């Protein structure tokens with residue numbers, strides 16, 4: 001188990017060694033996002049921007065156009081909502097080389113409630129031209145994606161989470177943009193996830209196997225770009241597809257998979273996620289259960305859909 | 309304003325109880341903020357028990373004063389004072405942050421009657437307060453609107469957008485109270501409280517509010533008499549015909565030796581031992597604390 005934000009903080013330090021032009025800009029949250037590790041290692045390349053996220057996005061654009069590589073540290077919601085206009089106009093529309101470390105994504109944001117639980121970020125960021133949208137499954141993929149992002153020229157949105165989650169990829173894993181990962185082979189149903197939710201799908205698949213339902217599990221860490229042909233090919237054998245995400249059922253992973261399938265290989269797609277409502281503050285297990293995202297709730301839903 | 313000795317003692321007793329209940333509630337839920345709620349205790353008590361025209365039994369009363377906790381992460385402090393004031397039972401504090409609770413991690417007006425706005429994303433409360441104050445003028449109502457801000461929070465540009473318009477409309481029915489506790493969550497390294505610099509060390513917020521055309525009153529935010537006097541002046545409005553900013557100098561984590569001035573206590577869960585230490589520091593016995 002390891003939290004993605006821990007991997008974020010550690011990898012920033014690693015990348016700081018490798019890229020002298022890498023900077024970290026923080027919105028008064030470095031001790032939450034773990035960007036404070038970078039400040040400890042490179043105090044002069046850590047720029048505190050205070051509680052003023054719109055300004056931070058503008059500053060990042062300016063620095064990027066001078067050849068710096070700014071990595072930003074704040075909570076997801078303050079990037080995709082508070083700072084959305086400068087993010088769009090100054091960063092995305094100028095193709096600025098800014099890397100957005102969106103800590104505290106999804107539902108499990110440490111009892112903060114609906115103000116901080118961003119259930120719309122994927123819909124917003126996916127729809128934004130020029131933006132790369134990544135949601136790592138674990139600490140290993142977080143690190144791999146960050147290494148890739150430093151080599152890529154352009155804005156990257158990295159969807160991180162707060163609390164520890166299972167590490168499922170091998171340490172040698174190399175990230176390739178667009179690639180769909182097959183985590184488990186199946187026959188009756190394809191489960192498609194993004195971020196650490198994909199690990200809960202693996203767990204659900206194991207439970208289903210005990211009941212004779214063979215579920216394939218796929219992880220889309222790279223929501224944009226996406227290898228659409230690869231996704232179609234992997235999903236082709238399956239009669240039923242179930243997507244699950246810590247996000248609204250509108251416009252996120254479920255939307256993406258439905259869009260791709262409907263154009264080339266129409267079939268039933270069940271989207272599990274937040275059903276047009278806000279989150280709330282509560283313990284993680286309670287939330288996952290409430291929104292149907294825990295492994296047992298996923299298994300229950302899949303069972304019902306397979307049988308119907 | 310001169311407080312009778314008994315009245316002051318009663319407010320001070322409430323402050324101690326509030327401080328203990330803040331710690332206990334965060335301890336029980338396993339999450340929440342501590343430093344910011346503790347610095348605002350006297351301000352919240354003064355407002356809810358003395359200053360504001362409110363009726364806990366009628367939270368939707370049209371003519372009530374409006375209160376906006378712009379620094380929404382201090383929710384647990386607000387809930388505690390509201391419970392002590394009679395908006396809901398003190399026992400309900402135990403549901404803080406639990407599933408289905410009316411007491412969300414940040415104030416949610418769609419769940420809890422008595423809240424005049426939802427907050428949590430910093431820097432937005434003054435704008436909503438401005439709306440209430442402008443609306444009161446348009447509707448010819450004489451209620452006052454009080455907005456509690458954090459000193460880190462006012463780094464958000466939106467605060468100054470509101471400050472500008474409030475001054476343009478000469479809104480003497482709007483008061484911003486700044487909980488000027490000298491710390492934010494992480495902030496800048498350097499000398500200040502502990503190893504962190506004051507959010508505004510080189511540029512005192514009083515000067516900024518003044519530049520925006522507000523009347524400014526500076527007080528010790530832990531001294532009830534000073535808070536009450538400042539609020540009285542603010543409410544009178546005329547002859548100022550300007551919005552008022554009360555700059556309340558406070559200490560983050562005030563009241564407990566182990567939390568005072570420590571930025572690590574911005575959000576941290578107190579242990580059972582901490583609760584014990586808190587009782588001792590406050591000179592309280594569990595039996596004096598309402599449940």
Ligand SMILES: Cc1ncc(C[n+]2csc(CCOP(=O)(O)OP(=O)(O)O)c2C)c(N)n1
Pocket residue numbers: 027028029051078082343344345347379381428429430431457458459460461462487489491492493494507560574
């Ligand atoms: C727009 C926004 N950015 C960041 C945060 C995260 N955050 C919560 S509290 C806090 C520090 C607030 O400092 P201050 O306003 O001084 O409050 P206090 O010291 O009274 O706790 C931060 C950065 C937030 N809630 N909203």
Ligand SMILES: [Mg+2]
Pocket residue numbers: 458459460487488489490491492560
């Ligand atoms: Mg402060």
